[in-house]
Amino acid sequence: MWEILKQHWRDGVEILILAVLVYQAYLFFRATRGARILTGLLMLLLGLALVSQLLKLEVITWLLQRISVFLAIALVVLFQPELRRVLAELGSHRMFSLNRPDPESLDVLLEAMQQLSARRCGALFAIKRGIDLRLLAETGVSVDARLSPELITTIFHPKTALHDGGAIIDQGRIASAGCVFPVSQREVRDRAIGLRHRAAMGVTEETDAIALIVSEESGALSLAYRGKLEHDLEPEELRDRLNELLTFGAAAPEPVQEEPTRDLGPV
Numbered sequence: 001m002w003e004i005l006k007q008h009w010r011d012g013v014e015i016l017i018l019a020v021l022v023y024q025a026y027l028f029f030r031a032t033r034g035a036r037i038l039t040g041l042l043m044l045l046l047g048l049a050l051v052s053q054l055l056k057l058e059v060i061t062w063l064l065q066r067i068s069v070f071l072a073i074a075l076v077v078l079f080q081p082e083l084r085r086v087l088a089e090l091g092s093h094r095m096f097s098l099n100r101p102d103p104e105s106l107d108v109l110l111e112a113m114q115q116l117s118a119r120r121c122g123a124l125f126a127i128k129r130g131i132d133l134r135l136l137a138e139t140g141v142s143v144d145a146r147l148s149p150e151l152i153t154t155i156f157h158p159k160t161a162l163h164d165g166g167a168i169i170d171q172g173r174i175a176s177a178g179c180v181f182p183v184s185q186r187e188v189r190d191r192a193i194g195l196r197h198r199a200a201m202g203v204t205e206e207t208d209a210i211a212l213i214v215s216e217e218s219g220a221l222s223l224a225y226r227g228k229l230e231h232d233l234e235p236e237e238l239r240d241r242l243n244e245l246l247t248f249g250a251a252a253p254e255p256v257q258e259e260p261t262r263d264l265g266p267v
């Protein structure tokens, strides 16, 4: 027994490392828009590899061996927003630091969102965490003012110059407003999901920010994180979810909601 262990402990370590890597890759890709394409592609390649091995088809085997480089490029293109976010997280040491707004600012923000909802004023916020949002902030107008319901409702009043676009919240302050966020290209089932919600999904696909949305059409309050939209939440639900995400980040448990309010996956 001891002899076997001595001979094969390296194999055990390798299996363990590979299992962790494969599981992490699965967790990473599972929730992304390219997951189905990736699954289809892998199944096709595995099928072809199996058939070509069994029937000894030399040309297909040769082609499959050389295709791996193109596959790697395809993966980078397919998962570009997700990879950007992961690299940005690593670059910003986000894993080791949290930029958590104080509870008072959250109360102010949620209070303002409810006022905007009651008046049917659309609004979009990105709460900055570890990843720097300076490039996005530069697409808008610098505000750098303490959060207050009056300021927020004024910014998103439809007759003001800054109401169009999103506001960036950084440590209890509105850093800038009227910002243009990246728009998510995910396919969504719900026709009520327009550009504002897509911009919320987009900014959270590419950064670790949490986006909050007030729908102009329905007054619904929503949250987006890591590209996923949690649509039409009750104010208390929104507060709890926000606290959860700000405390635990990606480790926060997935919300229990019914379609299409949670994961607006591919059609």
Ligand SMILES: Nc1ncnc2c1ncn2[C@@H]1O[C@H](COP(=O)(O)OP(=O)(O)OP(=O)(O)O)[C@@H](O)[C@H]1O
Binding pocket: 122, 123, 124, 163, 164, 165, 166, 179, 180, 181, 182, 183, 192, 193, 194, 195, 196, 197, 198, 199, 214, 215, 216, 217, 218
């Ligand atoms: N890329 C973007 N970044 C930030 N804000 C955006 C972006 N694109 C659109 N918006 C905002 O969304 C508004 C248009 O929202 P639209 O009606 O298409 O979205 P929606 O998701 O249906 O939301 P609502 O329920 O509020 O109507 C624009 O007036 C603008 O303020």
